[in-house]
Structure formats: structure tokens, C-alpha cells
Amino acid sequence: MDTPADLAPNLAPVASLLGTWRGEGAGSYPTIDDFSYSEEITFTDVGKPFLHYVQKTRGPSGAPMHTETGYLRIPGDGTAEFVLAQPTGQTELCEGTVHADGDTVVLEFHASLLNSATAKQVSSTHRRYEFTGDAVTTTFAMAAVGQLMTHHLRSVLRRT
Amino acid sequence: MDTPADLAPNLAPVASLLGTWRGEGAGSYPTIDDFSYSEEITFTDVGKPFLHYVQKTRGPSGAPMHTETGYLRIPGDGTAEFVLAQPTGQTELCEGTVHADGDTVVLEFHASLLNSATAKQVSSTHRRYEFTGDAVTTTFAMAAVGQLMTHHLRSVLRRT
Numbered sequence: 001m002d003t004p005a006d007l008a009p010n011l012a013p014v015a016s017l018l019g020t021w022r023g024e025g026a027g028s029y030p031t032i033d034d035f036s037y038s039e040e041i042t043f044t045d046v047g048k049p050f051l052h053y054v055q056k057t058r059g060p061s062g063a064p065m066h067t068e069t070g071y072l073r074i075p076g077d078g079t080a081e082f083v084l085a086q087p088t089g090q091t092e093l094c095e096g097t098v099h100a101d102g103d104t105v106v107l108e109f110h111a112s113l114l115n116s117a118t119a120k121q122v123s124s125t126h127r128r129y130e131f132t133g134d135a136v137t138t139t140f141a142m143a144a145v146g147q148l149m150t151h152h153l154r155s156v157l158r159r160t
Numbered sequence: 161m162d163t164p165a166d167l168a169p170n171l172a173p174v175a176s177l178l179g180t181w182r183g184e185g186a187g188s189y190p191t192i193d194d195f196s197y198s199e200e201i202t203f204t205d206v207g208k209p210f211l212h213y214v215q216k217t218r219g220p221s222g223a224p225m226h227t228e229t230g231y232l233r234i235p236g237d238g239t240a241e242f243v244l245a246q247p248t249g250q251t252e253l254c255e256g257t258v259h260a261d262g263d264t265v266v267l268e269f270h271a272s273l274l275n276s277a278t279a280k281q282v283s284s285t286h287r288r289y290e291f292t293g294d295a296v297t298t299t300f301a302m303a304a305v306g307q308l309m310t311h312h313l314r315s316v317l318r319r320t
Contacts, residue, residue: 048224048247052227064207070229070230070245073247073278081249083245083249084245084251085231085243087208087231089241090243091244091245091251091252092251093276095276112274114272114274116233116241116243116253118233118241
């Protein structure tokens with residue numbers, strides 16, 4: 001994919017993320033039953049030096065499950081920041097790295113969270129996104145509700 | 161405005177917020193020059209017990225200035241939570257109250273923030289939204305970059 005001509009120069013390493021990706025995922029966690037879901041993520045250029053991000057998942061019946069939103073920042077020197085709001089009552093400040101090599105872009109983050117008074121308590125998360133050509137594999141682990149950092153979600157999405 | 165029939169019951173106090181609001185604002189802060197902007201905020205029902213929120217501002221020339229996004233949660237007992245992501249590198253967890261009385265809805269929040277390593281440091285914020293009929297007045301104060309809590313933004317928007 002060619003880089004849009006007017007994209008902010010700092011976003012060049014993540015230009016190939018622009019657009020919408022859809023596919024299937026599976027979830028597990030020690031405190032709940034395993035589950036599956038369909039997922040859609042969209043990265044949008046808003047004419048500024050960051051990308052807007054929104055994610056939505058649906059259960060097997062098509063009912064809306066999770067959604068999250070925020071911004072992907074690429075400050076430079078191989079660093080990446082993913083600033084997220086969770087409707088479950090958490091803010092998630094993800095800091096990490098971006099590696100772009102050919103048609104592969106890998107984003108990897110560890111996050112600090114704030115939990116609202118009425119939310120389940122999530123202590124920390126680990127996110128990884130491996131974009132290769134027209135596919136992305138996402139993985140998400142979290143330390144939450146008294147559990148240590150544990151794998152929670154994995155999905156494989158394709159560019160729409 | 162009537163409450164949509166399928167809106168989650170906990171959102172009844174904020175049903176009148178649904179839709180898009182547009183208008184003008186003015187900003188000031190001890191460390192910068194005064195400025196003016198046009199603003200648009202949208203609250204959307206996504207079929208879940210929270211509202212999706214997105215805000216965009218533009219400068220006098222029409223150039224995009226700020227944007228922010230997140231979720232409005234109404235846990236009950238007059239409490240409200242506004243979970244926000246900032247593209248400037250902050251997460252902003254706002255906790256406070258909702259008061260609905262006739263055609264007036266007042267939301268008031270104090271926030272805890274996390275700042276990314278490359279962001280300007282914002283320590284805390286105070287937000288107030290007063291919706292009355294087809295208008296909303298928003299005010300925003302913050303303690304940031306070494307300043308104590310100080311008024312920053314005020315806007316008056318109308319339902320579109």
C-alpha cells in the first residue's frame with residue numbers, strides 16, 4: 001500500500017495500518033469460560049500526527065461485545081504509544097515499540113491503567129500487533145481481578 | 161427529546177445528550193496565548209450501557225486542532241464516569257456526578273490522568289457540561305505543565 005501523500009511524516013512506519021481489518025478471535029482467562037468473537041479494527045488518518053483507532057467485537061450471535069477507542073502515536077526513535085479508553089471503566093496508556101520491515105509492522109506495548117471506582121480492577125496489560133501484508137495477528141494479555149499477567153485474547157484479521 | 165426505546169435503562173438520565181452538538185469556544189492558559197475555536201461533540205448509542213463520545217475542534221482557518229474520544233458511563237446513584245483518550249498522550253479518567261432535572265442535565269467531573277513519556281504533563285482536570293434544552297455549555301480547567309488548576313476552555317454548542 002502506498003503512503004497517502006498528506007500523511008504526517010512521523011506516521012510513515014504505520015501507514016499500512018490505515019483502513020479496516022476484520023476477522024475472528026478467541027478468548028480465555030482463568031476466571032471465565034472460553035469464548036469466541038468476531039472483531040473489526042479501524043485506523044483513520046484525521047490530518048494530524050497520530051491515527052484514530054476504534055475496535056468492536058461481536059459474539060457468535062452477532063450481539064455487540066467489547067469496543068475500545070483511542071489514538072496511536074509514533075513519537076519517533078522506534079517508540080509507539082497507544083492511548084486507549086475502555087467502556088468497562090479503564091483508561092489504558094500503552095507504551096512500547098514499532099518495528100517496520102518490508103510489509104511487516106510489529107507494535108508491542110505494555111500498559112499502565114487507571115480503573116474507575118465501579119470497574120473491575122485491571123492492573124496491567126500487554127498488547128502485540130503483527131501486521132504482515134493484508135493480515136494482522138493481535139494478542140492481548142492482562143493482569144486483572146487478582147490474576148497475574150495471563151493470555152486473554154488472540155485474533156487474526158484481514159484487510160477489508 | 162424522547163428516550164430511544166432500546167436505550168439501556170441506566171442511560172435514561174443522559175438520553176437527551178444523544179446526537180451532535182456544534183458551536184464556538186474560547187481558550188486561555190497562563191503558558192499560552194488566548195485562542196478561539198469551533199467545536200463539535202457527538203454522543204452515540206452503541207447498544208450497550210454506555211455512550212460513545214467523540215469531540216473535534218477546529219481553528220479559525222478551519223484546520224483541525226484538538227480531538228478526544230471515549231465513553232460516558234452512568235453506573236447509578238447519581239454517579240457518572242467519563243473515560244477518555246487524548247491524542248496528546250494522556251489518558252483521562254473522569255469521575256463525578258450527573259444531575260438531570262427537567263430539560264437540564266449537568267455532568268461534573270474531576271479526573272486522574274496518566275501521561276506518556278513524550279507528552280506534556282497534565283496532573284488533573286475539572287470538566288463541567290450543562291445541557292439545557294438544545295444547548296450545552298462546556299467548561300474545562302486543568303493543572304498542567306507546573307500550573308495549579310486553572311480555567312482553560314469554555315464553549316457553547318447547539319444541537320444539530
